[in-house]
Amino acid sequence: MTAALMNTYQPLALSFTKGLGTRLWDQAGREYLDAVAGVAVTNVGHSHPRIVSAISEQAGLLLHTSNLYSIDWQQQLAKRLTVLSGMERAFFNNSGAEANETALKLARLYGWRKGIEQPLVVVMANAFHGRTLGTLSASDGPAVRLGFNELPGDFVKVPFGDLAALEQIQRKHGARIVAILVEPIQGEGGVQVAPPGYLKALRDLCNRHSWLLMLDEIQTGIGRTGQWFAFQHEGIVPDVMTLAKGLGNGVPIGACLARGRAADLFTPGSHGSTFGGNPLACRVGCTVLDIIEEQGLLENARVQGARLLERLRAELADNPNVLAIRGQGLMIGIELKQPVRDLTLIAARDHGLLINVTRGKTIRLLPPLTIDEREVGMIVRGVGRALAAH
Ligand SMILES: *Cc1c(COP(=O)(O)O)cnc(C)c1O
Numbered sequence: 538m539t540a541a542l543m544n545t546y547q548p549l550a551l552s553f554t555k556g557l558g559t560r561l562w563d564q565a566g567r568e569y570l571d572a573v574a575g576v577a578v579t580n581v582g583h584s585h586p587r588i589v590s591a592i593s594e595q596a597g598l599l600l601h602t603s604n605l606y607s608i609d610w611q612q613q614l615a616k617r618l619t620v621l622s623g624m625e626r627a628f629f630n631n632s633g634a635e636a637n638e639t640a641l642k643l644a645r646l647y648g649w650r651k652g653i654e655q656p657l658v659v660v661m662a663n664a665f666h667g668r669t670l671g672t673l674s675a676s677d678g679p680a681v682r683l684g685f686n687e688l689p690g691d692f693v694k695v696p697f698g699d700l701a702a703l704e705q706i707q708r709k710h711g712a713r714i715v716a717i718l719v720e721p722i723q724g725e726g727g728v729q730v731a732p733p734g735y736l737k738a739l740r741d742l743c744n745r746h747s748w749l750l751m752l753d754e755i756q757t758g759i760g761r762t763g764q765w766f767a768f769q770h771e772g773i774v775p776d777v778m779t780l781a782k783g784l785g786n787g788v789p790i791g792a793c794l795a796r797g798r799a800a801d802l803f804t805p806g807s808h809g810s811t812f813g814g815n816p817l818a819c820r821v822g823c824t825v826l827d828i829i830e831e832q833g834l835l836e837n838a839r840v841q842g843a844r845l846l847e848r849l850r851a852e853l854a855d856n857p858n859v860l861a862i863r864g865q866g867l868m869i870g871i872e873l874k875q876p877v878r879d880l881t882l883i884a885a886r887d888h889g890l891l892i893n894v895t896r897g898k899t900i901r902l903l904p905p906l907t908i909d910e911r912e913v914g915m916i917v918r919g920v921g922r923a924l925a926a927h
Contacts (some may be wrong), residue, residue, distance in 0.1 A: 545617065549881065551885055556579070559571055559584070559912055569885060569891050570889060570904075570916065570919070571904065573892060574903050578783060578786065579905055580782075582907045588786055588825070591821055595821075608819065613819070618794060618822075621826070624774070624778060624800075625794075627794045628792065628803070629813040630791035631791055632789060632791045634670070634672045636779035636780060636781050637671075637718075638671050639674065640718065644715050646802040647715050647749055651747075654916055656714075657691055658693075658717070658751075659716070660695075661677070662697055662699055663723055663729060664796060665677070665723070666718065670688060674689045675692055678896075693706055693710055698732050705719075708811045714748055716749035716750070717748055721762075722757050722762065725756075726895070726896060728864055730865060734771070734829060735750075736773055737773055749798075750776050751776065754779060756903075758782075759829070760783065760829050761866055762868055763836075763865065766778065770865070777794070780793075780794070784825060785821050785822055789818065791816055792822075810913070838906045839866055842864070842865070843910050844913050845869060849871065853921060858873050859872075860872045860874050867906060868901075870895075871899065871902070872898065873899070873900070874898075880892070884923040888914070888922055890916065902920075
């Protein structure tokens with residue numbers, strides 16, 4: 538069936554035809570609880586009626602004019618996001634990798650304005666920022682990089698959460714460094730949570746050396762961790778932030794936001810996008826923000842997230858294969874000592890539960906922000922049983 542597709546994924550023999558809220562239905566009509574939300578995308582649930590009507594109404598009005606004309610929904614979404622985040626300006630893309638490319642171009646321009654000829658961006662071990670050549674260079678992990686050399690080498694890598702290593706890099710490369718690019722919680726890297734105060738310390742370090750603090754909130758943003766953006770847990774504001782995934786709830790959109798010395802680096806001609814910022818995607822983005830506000834989903838992510846973490850810890854306390862359970866809000870990882878073969882298939886087939894496994898042995902749970910207490914119970918039982926059987 539996939540013979541005409543390039544060999545990039547190994548999809549399960551499961552295909553869905555319909556979704557509503559936290560549930561999906563397969564071709565045989567069987568119901569599943571979606572505890573990954575398309576990898577942190579469908580944050581307000583599948584086929585939300587407000588999103589369905591926003592898409593249908595906008596499709597009947599206007600899909601595309603290009604950025605050669607001003608686009609009202611784009612300006613509205615930029616305004617909403619800057620108010621929520623404390624940033625000043627936005628540029629819209631179609632994906633996360635593109636939003637990060639926008640951020641990396643800002644870092645280059647920032648260095649160029651300062652007269653730094655070979656600018657370096659500090660990135661983290663175990664990071665994931667996307668699949669374009671630029672974002673791949675900023676990412677870690679042999680599997681995603683294998684065969685793609687020579688990758689642009691203008692990055693230096695330090696261990697995530699390690700401040701001493703950063704001071705060392707500063708002493709070695711200080712004059713060339715222009716920015717730090719970091720995920721507040723590493724998602725693809727196995728839901729790695731930095732020690733408390735880490736982002737605050739990065740903020741201080743960037744202030745001291747006039748570096749840009751660039752946060753990749755593509756997975757952590759739009760309510761996932763119980764705040765609009767994960768940096769808000771630490772009371773700081775970055776210079777650059779990227780978004781995608783949950784912003785469009787399944788409609789492709791990415792955004793790069795900037796403030797202060799990073800806000801005005803682009804000038805007409807220095808960046809652009811054919812589809813980026815189109816009326817459909819931006820209207821859906823505005824609708825997602827409305828839904829999160831009106832349904833109190835930040836609060837729900839905090840409450841249900843804390844409940845899910847606590848109940849998983851209780852349920853799995855005696856499981857000898859569980860090494861650690863960690864996370865924030867509704868972004869939770871269960872790290873196993875030994876990988877379990879076909880775990881996602883077992884959870885789906887035997888327990889009607891969709892989960893994800895990242896870096897081989899960390900179960901990643903990213904349910905819609907709308908889940909209720911009963912569904913928390915279903916996730917805990919499903920994960921517990923899928924693991925107990927092996
Ligand atoms: C998913 C993800 C990306 C890449 O987004 P795409 O839309 O797949 O290009 C980048 N950074 C993080 C943290 C992500 O989770």
